[in-house]
Amino acid sequence: MKMNSILMLLPLFALSCSDNDEIQNPGTGIPTEVVAPAITTTAELSVALSTDKALYSPGETVSFHADGTLPAGAKVRYRQGSEVVAEEPLSGADWTWKAPAADFTGYLVDVYTTSGTAETIYGTIAVDVSSSWSRFPRYGFVATYNADKTADKIASEMAFLNRCHINGIQFYDWHDKHHQPYGGEEYKDIANRQVLSGVVRNYISAQHAYGMKSMFYNLCYGALEDAQQDGVSDKWFMYKDAAHATIDNLPLSDSWKSDIFLLDPGNKDWQSYLEGKNDAVYANYDFDGFHIDQVGSRGTVYDYYGSQLNLPLGFASFINAMKEHNPDKHLVMNAVSRFGQEQIAGTGNMDFLYNEMWGSEDKFSDLEKVLRENSAFSAGKLNTVFAAYMNYNRSSAGGNFNTPGVLLTDAVMFALGGAHLELGDHMLCHEYFPNDNLKMTAGLQQALVTYYDFLTAYQNLLRDGGQPAAAQVYSGNPEVLINAWPPRLQSVATYARSFENRQVVSLLNFRQANSLSWRDLDGTMPEPQAVANLPMRIKAQGVKKVWTATPDALGGAPQELRFTEHDGYIDITLPMLKYWTMIVIEK
Numbered sequence: 001m002k003m004n005s006i007l008m009l010l011p012l013f014a015l016s017c018s019d020n021d022e023i024q025n026p027g028t029g030i031p032t033e034v035v036a037p038a039i040t041t042t043a044e045l046s047v048a049l050s051t052d053k054a055l056y057s058p059g060e061t062v063s064f065h066a067d068g069t070l071p072a073g074a075k076v077r078y079r080q081g082s083e084v085v086a087e088e089p090l091s092g093a094d095w096t097w098k099a100p101a102a103d104f105t106g107y108l109v110d111v112y113t114t115s116g117t118a119e120t121i122y123g124t125i126a127v128d129v130s131s132s133w134s135r136f137p138r139y140g141f142v143a144t145y146n147a148d149k150t151a152d153k154i155a156s157e158m159a160f161l162n163r164c165h166i167n168g169i170q171f172y173d174w175h176d177k178h179h180q181p182y183g184g185e186e187y188k189d190i191a192n193r194q195v196l197s198g199v200v201r202n203y204i205s206a207q208h209a210y211g212m213k214s215m216f217y218n219l220c221y222g223a224l225e226d227a228q229q230d231g232v233s234d235k236w237f238m239y240k241d242a243a244h245a246t247i248d249n250l251p252l253s254d255s256w257k258s259d260i261f262l263l264d265p266g267n268k269d270w271q272s273y274l275e276g277k278n279d280a281v282y283a284n285y286d287f288d289g290f291h292i293d294q295v296g297s298r299g300t301v302y303d304y305y306g307s308q309l310n311l312p313l314g315f316a317s318f319i320n321a322m323k324e325h326n327p328d329k330h331l332v333m334n335a336v337s338r339f340g341q342e343q344i345a346g347t348g349n350m351d352f353l354y355n356e357m358w359g360s361e362d363k364f365s366d367l368e369k370v371l372r373e374n375s376a377f378s379a380g381k382l383n384t385v386f387a388a389y390m391n392y393n394r395s396s397a398g399g400n401f402n403t404p405g406v407l408l409t410d411a412v413m414f415a416l417g418g419a420h421l422e423l424g425d426h427m428l429c430h431e432y433f434p435n436d437n438l439k440m441t442a443g444l445q446q447a448l449v450t451y452y453d454f455l456t457a458y459q460n461l462l463r464d465g466g467q468p469a470a471a472q473v474y475s476g477n478p479e480v481l482i483n484a485w486p487p488r489l490q491s492v493a494t495y496a497r498s499f500e501n502r503q504v505v506s507l508l509n510f511r512q513a514n515s516l517s518w519r520d521l522d523g524t525m526p527e528p529q530a531v532a533n534l535p536m537r538i539k540a541q542g543v544k545k546v547w548t549a550t551p552d553a554l555g556g557a558p559q560e561l562r563f564t565e566h567d568g569y570i571d572i573t574l575p576m577l578k579y580w581t582m583i584v585i586e587k
Contacts, residue, residue: 232273
């Protein structure tokens with residue numbers, strides 16, 4: 001046997017384990033003696049760090065601010081993966097750093113002190129150096145534009161989203177009419193809520209200052225009851241019958257402006273009409289693009305002339321028309337319960353893929369299935385954002401989000417390589433985005449900051465290539481069972497992904513989980529019990545380094561571990577597992 005030191009760093013890529021779901025029982029002879037990390041690392045997270053933007057171009061200056069008392073001897077360190085790319089003494093609360101030249105790269109920045117071989121971490125933050133938001137989308141939203149949205153309120157909301165590195169914002173229900181979205185300086189939205197154009201512009205301005213993209217929301221095929229008075233032809237609509245007697249529609253509350261009547265998204269005249277209306281939007285607002293919505297399968301529907309419609313092909317036609325008309329604008333389209341996803345992705349005109357998930361895909365395993373499908377549909381080029389509404393059954397009653405349910409779902413989504421549309425001018429619990437009945441506790445809000453730091457700092461391991469790979473992982477604690485993906489109750493699931501010179505293994509803790517559904521509908525998911533100093537054996541050869549990190553401890557900062565290698569395996573002691581811990585094995 002040979003003894004090596006291995007740096008356990010925050011996970012850099014999301015790993016996917018094998019399709020084999022058999023329980024991996026404790027390996028024979030795994031040493032149970034606790035092997036301490038090579039460097040003793042503790043955290044006193046008393047310094048809140050912030051940056052001036054959500055993402056940066058290569059070579060751009062990053063401005064940092066530290067809120068809190070800096071200890072004597074404090075230093076700041078910048079790491080990409082296991083490599084320290086720079087570090088320097090820290091003498092004040094404000095400083096700058098020139099982002100490296102490498103594009104599409106995540107970094108972890110921490111403020112720390114040393115004492116002998118021990119380190120104390122006081123604050124951490126991620127930095128995304130990417131010339132485009134579409135490579136690593138972290139999508140948020142806004143949904144209210146009335147007089148309550150003062151400049152100070154907007155600034156506060158956007159500052160929090162910037163702290164979470166949200167790099168794009170969907171403007172939900174900002175418009176006047178679906179078929180005529182620009183409504184002047186003040187108007188009512190579909191729910192007869194006040195919309196002030198000045199508020200919309202203030203949001204866009206605040207977002208652009210942080211480097212975020214601002215995307216206006218609209219259906220690809222929606223019109224209100226007065227659409228024909230505004231020049232929409234009855235020959236463009238979608239009908240429930242071949243004799244064009246009944247237009248397909250979405251019935252809405254009588255207190256709202258109108259029901260929504262659906263058009264054929266592939267109709268060229270409708271596309272041309274909406275292109276003109278979108279030109280008015282772009283002329284009056286500095287939006288960066290169009291977030292295109294749909295409502296899922298409509299069953300058998302027809303055009304005016306009695307031909308059955310293929311809506312997914314219509315979606316693709318619509319997307320291509322919008323891109324051709326405004327080639328410099330960004331496009332994202334919702335695939336409701338995966339409806340039309342292959343055709344949407346196949347256009348080659350999406351910035352990333354966006355899936356609104358419902359009861360037909362409510363299992364944690366469905367998240368991985370969608371990510372696998374989306375990778376195939378886009379030839380591995382596009383990442384995925386999930387619109388997935390937590391604690392849904394509580395969304396009408398009010399109260400707080402259930403922190404364990406939210407964190408376990410985010411842990412799984414992020415470990416698998418996805419992102420979660422959940423943060424905006426409030427946290428999302430319902431498909432009607434203005435619904436803000438559920439609130440974040442202070443604890444959940446702080447935890448999400450760390451989770452989004454983790455997602456961003458280690459994006460190159462989580463969301464940037466690699467191949468799903470079998471990982472043979474064994475527990476030396478008979479009370480901690482480990483199984484390969486998909487997850488099982490009362491066990492720890494592994495998800496592994498391999499790269500040229502490394503393997504990344506995520507451990508996801510379902511030991512106390514009461515469901516294998518990501519939705520946590522009633523907000524009853526229990527908090528998992530943390531496991532400390534877990535002896536583990538992992539099949540791996542030619543190992544040079546091993547890193548581990550978790551968003552659940554040390555502000556997501558890395559720890560260095562020792563390991564022993566023998567007979568094609570390594571033995572390690574994992575310092576901590578609560579919701580999610582990642583292990584990176586360098587070869």
